[in-house]
Amino acid sequence: MGRTVLILGGGTGGVVAANVLKKVLPARDRVALVDRRDTHLFLASLPLVATGRRRPEQIIRRLNRLEGSKVQFIQAEVEEFLPDSKAVRTDQGFLSYDSLIIALGAEQELAPGPSPVFNPYDLQGAVLLSQELAAFRQGRIIVFISSLPFPGAIAPYEIALLIDAYFRRRRLRSKVDITFLTPESRPLEFASPRYSRRLTAIMEKRDIQVLTNRQVQSLAKGHVLTLSDGDLPGDLFIGIPRHVGPAPLRGSTIADPSGWLMVNPTTLATCLPDVYAIGDAAGIRSPAGTYIPKVGFFAHYQAEVVARNLALGYANKEPRFRFVGGAKGASMLTSFRQGCFVSVEAYAAPPKLALSAPNPAAYLTKILFEQYWLKSWF
Numbered sequence: 001m002g003r004t005v006l007i008l009g010g011g012t013g014g015v016v017a018a019n020v021l022k023k024v025l026p027a028r029d030r031v032a033l034v035d036r037r038d039t040h041l042f043l044a045s046l047p048l049v050a051t052g053r054r055r056p057e058q059i060i061r062r063l064n065r066l067e068g069s070k071v072q073f074i075q076a077e078v079e080e081f082l083p084d085s086k087a088v089r090t091d092q093g094f095l096s097y098d099s100l101i102i103a104l105g106a107e108q109e110l111a112p113g114p115s116p117v118f119n120p121y122d123l124q125g126a127v128l129l130s131q132e133l134a135a136f137r138q139g140r141i142i143v144f145i146s147s148l149p150f151p152g153a154i155a156p157y158e159i160a161l162l163i164d165a166y167f168r169r170r171r172l173r174s175k176v177d178i179t180f181l182t183p184e185s186r187p188l189e190f191a192s193p194r195y196s197r198r199l200t201a202i203m204e205k206r207d208i209q210v211l212t213n214r215q216v217q218s219l220a221k222g223h224v225l226t227l228s229d230g231d232l233p234g235d236l237f238i239g240i241p242r243h244v245g246p247a248p249l250r251g252s253t254i255a256d257p258s259g260w261l262m263v264n265p266t267t268l269a270t271c272l273p274d275v276y277a278i279g280d281a282a283g284i285r286s287p288a289g290t291y292i293p294k295v296g297f298f299a300h301y302q303a304e305v306v307a308r309n310l311a312l313g314y315a316n317k318e319p320r321f322r323f324v325g326g327a328k329g330a331s332m333l334t335s336f337r338q339g340c341f342v343s344v345e346a347y348a349a350p351p352k353l354a355l356s357a358p359n360p361a362a363y364l365t366k367i368l369f370e371q372y373w374l375k376s377w378f
């Protein structure tokens with residue numbers, strides 16, 4: 001009898017897992033992918049939406065394009081994990097599985113009620129920010145990271161640098177101050193100090209003031225940020241929201257006290273049989289004890305590992321693929337012409353994250369990768 005692999009989440013990890021399983025599973029087996037949205041959003045391009053370089057429809061793809069003889073897409077909200085009956089409850093009914101891949105990403109925790117803080121980590125927030133930036137002509141912009149860990153290790157820095165490039169192009173930069181706040185002890189804390197210094201130098205050369213060890217507590221009267229060590233007035237606030245583990249799994253046996261899912265760092269298996277967690281939802285610790293960065297290329301590689309090992313297991317072969325915590329060739333945009341290459345060795349002791357000097361090839365690599373992603377997986 002055929003088996004069912006249930007994938008929760010149609011983001012980076014879920015889309016890769018479904019595509020790989022489509023190729024490697026025997027014809028009798030099935031893949032069901034569930035997401036609350038009917039579209040996949042290529043999150044890495046949100047900074048380009050925020051700075052007016054992409055329209056939303058350019059960075060989304062309909063998830064039903066994954067469907068085929070083996071893959072079914074189900075639009076539903078995942079509400080509860082029921083490991084004893086190997087099932088999940090959704091708002092569309094119960095779904096059972098033989099193997100489960102959890103790829104629900106990190107959940108954003110937002111302050112209730114209307115917020116004067118723009119959220120560039122959300123499609124609608126990025127569109128609103130692009131409109132606000134277009135109308136902004138002078139004053140202080142504050143970009144801040146609310147808490148650690150957050151997805152896209154380099155993304156907040158990229159957003160600040162692209163905003164700088166945006167105002168330089170409009171010849172308004174001399175009238176716009178940009179301040180960057182992070183709770184990290186140094187920019188890209190996961191990087192070796194040399195690369196933190198490199199990033200700080202890139203930011204300062206572009207007149208972006210970087211303040212580390214800063215914890216934002218609230219925004220008073222819409223124009224003063226309250227920090228743990230004082231107040232900071234501004235005119236436009238861009239906040240990376242606090243992120244937490246996925247709600248349906250929080251408090252389950254596979255979640256750690258912070259809500260991130262505990263997995264074997266090389267196989268992504270949880271402590272429950274036939275249950276795997278990949279991507280941002282997983283809380284993997286580096287040898288230094290900190291969470292490894294929550295980045296798309298890790299979600300991608302982890303999905304490959306789990307999908308290929310599942311197919312081997314179903315064929316009664318020994319699973320042999322391993323996630324090694326490394327990646328090369330990713331990039332962070334520093335302007336609309338240049339970027340830095342980023343490489344990570346998260347399982348090294350000490351963990352490493354390196355950053356090249358800005359160059360046009362890194363910019364081109366990121367743009368080509370975006371095009372490749374949106375074409376080849378859908």
Ligand SMILES: Cc1cc2nc3c(=O)[nH]c(=O)nc-3n(C[C@H](O)[C@H](O)[C@H](O)COP(=O)(O)OP(=O)(O)OC[C@H]3O[C@@H](n4cnc5c(N)ncnc54)[C@H](O)[C@@H]3O)c2cc1C
Pocket residue numbers: 008009010011012013014034035036037040041043044045046047076077078079103104105106120121151152153155246248278279280281294295296297298299330331332
């Ligand atoms: C602005 C930004 C820029 C980034 N830039 C980069 C970059 O340049 N390079 C890089 O490598 N990484 C980058 N990242 C990080 C990267 O996008 C993430 O690490 C990656 O998307 C994680 O993949 P995932 O599959 O774990 O989760 P996601 O891609 O977040 O997917 C999770 C999916 O689960 C669905 N979902 C969640 N909860 C439920 C539920 N209860 N029911 C049903 N569906 C649900 C969501 O709708 C979503 O589709 C960036 C992230 C952001 C936000």
